[in-house]
Amino acid sequence: MDITPQEWRTVLDINLNSVFYVAQQSARRMLAQGGGVIVNMGSSNGLMGYHYYADYNASKAGVIELSRSMALELAPTIRVNAVCPGFIMTPMQEAEYTPEMRRAFENKLPLNKLGKPEDVAALFAFLASDDAGFITGQYLVIDGGELISCHPRIEGSYLSSIDKSHYWGLYKHAKPSHPPAEEVEIRDLAVYQNLLEGGAL
Numbered sequence: 001m002d003i004t005p006q007e008w009r010t011v012l013d014i015n016l017n018s019v020f021y022v023a024q025q026s027a028r029r030m031l032a033q034g035g036g037v038i039v040n041m042g043s044s045n046g047l048m049g050y051h052y053y054a055d056y057n058a059s060k061a062g063v064i065e066l067s068r069s070m071a072l073e074l075a076p077t078i079r080v081n082a083v084c085p086g087f088i089m090t091p092m093q094e095a096e097y098t099p100e101m102r103r104a105f106e107n108k109l110p111l112n113k114l115g116k117p118e119d120v121a122a123l124f125a126f127l128a129s130d131d132a133g134f135i136t137g138q139y140l141v142i143d144g145g146e147l148i149s150c151h152p153r154i155e156g157s158y159l160s161s162i163d164k165s166h167y168w169g170l171y172k173h174a175k176p177s178h179p180p181a182e183e184v185e186i187r188d189l190a191v192y193q194n195l196l197e198g199g200a201l
């Protein structure tokens with residue numbers, strides 16, 4: 001709620017508008033030369049909500065859909081894909097997380113470690129290579145299993161350990177009549193289905 005118009009513009013400019021302009025210029029040259037590959041930098045943040053990062057999340061969701069739309073328009077001459085990293089230990093992340101926070105994240109991720117820039121570079125190299133010649137319009141997640149573990153019903157999952165109300169926040173957004181998070185506790189799928197069938201959700 002506290003994002004200023006200037007902050008919003010800055011994040012969208014750096015993360016999304018820049019990607020569009022560079023990709024557009026690149027595509028024009030690739031079309032002229034008869035082929036090419038574009039790989040854009042998305043994020044797992046563009047695939048699910050994280051509180052306090054609305055500007056960043058929106059910019060990365062934009063990169064993903066930009067990549068899919070470009071892939072359609074530019075096929076068959078140019079392939080376009082997006083890479084969506086989770087936690088990768090770069091200067092950006094080192095500036096944001098204390099060693100304690102980092103260890104806590106590592107312990108919650110299924111692969112028990114954060115990614116390295118080299119992991120992401122390898123995926124970019126693969127997508128740019130002819131080995132990926134049948135892949136276009138995709139977003140490829142590289143996150144140590146973070147997204148598959150992000151569900152409040154999974155005991156000890158990344159999301160359940162952080163803030164369960166976040167998930168309900170998303171649900172309430174889709175259906176405003178949803179009861180407040182504290183009034184509903186989901187224990188297993190059967191309970192969830194009963195609540196759904198009983199109209200509580």
Ligand SMILES: NC(=O)c1ccc[n+]([C@@H]2O[C@H](COP(=O)([O-])OP(=O)(O)OC[C@H]3O[C@@H](n4cnc5c(N)ncnc54)[C@H](O)[C@@H]3O)[C@@H](O)[C@H]2O)c1
Pocket residue numbers: 014015041042043044084085086087088089090091092093
């Ligand atoms: N590190 C992660 O966990 C992670 C996860 C998902 C996505 N990403 C994405 O990966 C990309 C690189 O991030 P990183 O983690 O390597 O961060 P980083 O801080 O290490 O690198 C960011 C780079 O962007 C450059 N930059 C910043 N503002 C710029 C501007 N206005 N114009 C030109 N260059 C500018 C910086 O000089 C720096 O080289 C970003 O798009 C980020 O959103 C990173």
